[in-house]
Amino acid sequence: MLLKGEGLGFRYGKGPWLFRSLEVAVQSGEIVGLVGPSGFGKTTIGRILAGYEKPEEGAITLDGQELPRSGCHPVQLVFQHPERAVNPRWRIHRILAEAGEPEPAYLQELGIEKAWLKRWPNELSGGELQRICIARALGSKTRFVIADEMTTMLDAVTQAQIWHAVLAIARERKLGLLLISHDLHLIERLCHRWIRLGEA
Numbered sequence: 001m002l003l004k005g006e007g008l009g010f011r012y013g014k015g016p017w018l019f020r021s022l023e024v025a026v027q028s029g030e031i032v033g034l035v036g037p038s039g040f041g042k043t044t045i046g047r048i049l050a051g052y053e054k055p056e057e058g059a060i061t062l063d064g065q066e067l068p069r070s071g072c073h074p075v076q077l078v079f080q081h082p083e084r085a086v087n088p089r090w091r092i093h094r095i096l097a098e099a100g101e102p103e104p105a106y107l108q109e110l111g112i113e114k115a116w117l118k119r120w121p122n123e124l125s126g127g128e129l130q131r132i133c134i135a136r137a138l139g140s141k142t143r144f145v146i147a148d149e150m151t152t153m154l155d156a157v158t159q160a161q162i163w164h165a166v167l168a169i170a171r172e173r174k175l176g177l178l179l180i181s182h183d184l185h186l187i188e189r190l191c192h193r194w195i196r197l198g199e200a
Contacts, residue, residue, distance in 0.1 A: 001027070001028040001062065001063055001143055001144075001176070002025060002026070002027055002028075002061075002062070002063055002064075003025070003026045003049065003060075003061075003062055003075060003143075003144045003176055003178075004024070004025045004026075004060070004061050004062075005022065005023065005024040005025070005045070005048065005049055005055070005058060005059070005060050006023060006058050006059055006061070007021055007022070007023070007057055007058035007059070008020075008021075008022040008023070008024065008045070008048065008055045008057065008058035008060075009021065009022070009055060009056050009057030009058055010041065010044055010045075010048065010053070010055050010056050010057075011056060018040075018041040018044060019040070019041045019044075019045070019197070020057065021057075021058075022045065022058070024045065024049065024178070024195065026144060026176040026177070026178050027176055028143065028144075028174045028175065028176050029170075029171070029174040029175070029176065030176050030177070030192055030193075031167075031170070031176075031177045031179065031190055031191045031192050032176075032177070032178050032179070032191060032192065032193055032194065032195065033178075033179045033180075033181065033187035033188075033190070033191035033193070033194030033195065034046070034178060034179065034180045034181075034194065034195050034197070035180075035181055035182065035183075035184050035187045035194055035195070035196055035197070036182065036196055036197030036198045037182060037197075037198055038182065040197040040198040041197065042148070042180045042181075042182075042197060043148055043149075043180065045180070046077055046146045046148045046178065046180050047077065048060065049075060049077075049144075049146055049178065050073070050075045050076065050077035050146050051067055051073060051075065052077065062074060062075075062143075073099070073141075074141060074142060074143040074144060075142075075143070075144045075145075075146065076099055076136070076137035076138075076139070076142045076144070076145050076146070077137070077145075077146045077148060078130075078133055078134055078137045078145065078146065078147050078148065078150040079133070079148055079150070080148055080149040080150060080152055080153065081153070082126060082129040082130040082132070082133045083121065083126070083129060085133050086121045086129065086132070086133065087121075088120070088121050088122060090121075091117070091118060091119065091120060092116050092117045092118070092119055092120075092121070092124070092132055093117040093118065095121070095132060095136060096117070096132065096135060096136050096139075098136060098139075099136050099137065099139035099141065099142065100139030100140035100141040100142070101139065101140060102135045102136070102138045102139055102140070103138075103140075106135055106138050106165075106169055107135055109165040109168065109169065110131045110134060110135050110162065110165050110166075111131060111161060111165075112128075112131050112132065112135060116128060116132070126153060126154075127153075127154050127155075127158055130150065130151075130153070130154065130162075131162065133150075134150065134162065134166060138166075138169055138175075142175065143175060143176065144175060144176040144177070144178070145166075145170070145175055145176075145177050145178070146177075146178045146180065147166075147177065147178070147179050147180065148180040149180060149181055149182075150162075151163065152181075152183075163190065167190070179191055
């Protein structure tokens with residue numbers, strides 16, 4: 001399976017182009033990095049690939065077809081700030097069900113405790129809530145995950161634990177991963193290849 005963005009261009013209103021003629025492709029089972037300094041459109045590219053934004057130019061396809069507009073989306077985006085990505089009026093178990101229930105084993109691998117499932121988002125720490133967002137992104141219908149600086153706010157030990165779990169699950173399910181980061185060291189260590197924006 002191939003997730004592809006062809007000839008992508010985006011700008012806000014009539015302002016300057018954030019990027020143009022951008023090509024992004026991720027195969028099933030592949031880990032691709034997207035690296036560059038702030039302001040070069042990394043997050044916007046992730047949002048476009050996941051269907052949150054529409055490009056002004058170009059198109060996004062999955063195996064040559066338009067991405068579905070209804071049902072569980074096959075491309076899931078994990079944001080840097082988890083509190084902005086969840087409905088504060090939903091309990092955790094409902095949040096997890098949003099993209100198709102993840103395997104119980106994934107919850108264990110990500111260090112999610114059963115007691116959290118009955119809680120509200122504001123009852124969890126930032127690190128705990130990010131684990132929930134990652135688990136949600138690994139729902140049964142997911143084929144590609146876009147990780148937008150998803151562990152930047154976490155301590156080094158927690159980062160290592162989460163990446164170990166996510167990469168193991170991705171290998172098992174042959175998921176395609178797009179890692180968005182300004183951290184070239186992380187990109188070089190985890191990715192098969194990467195795309196640079198600007199002078200990274």
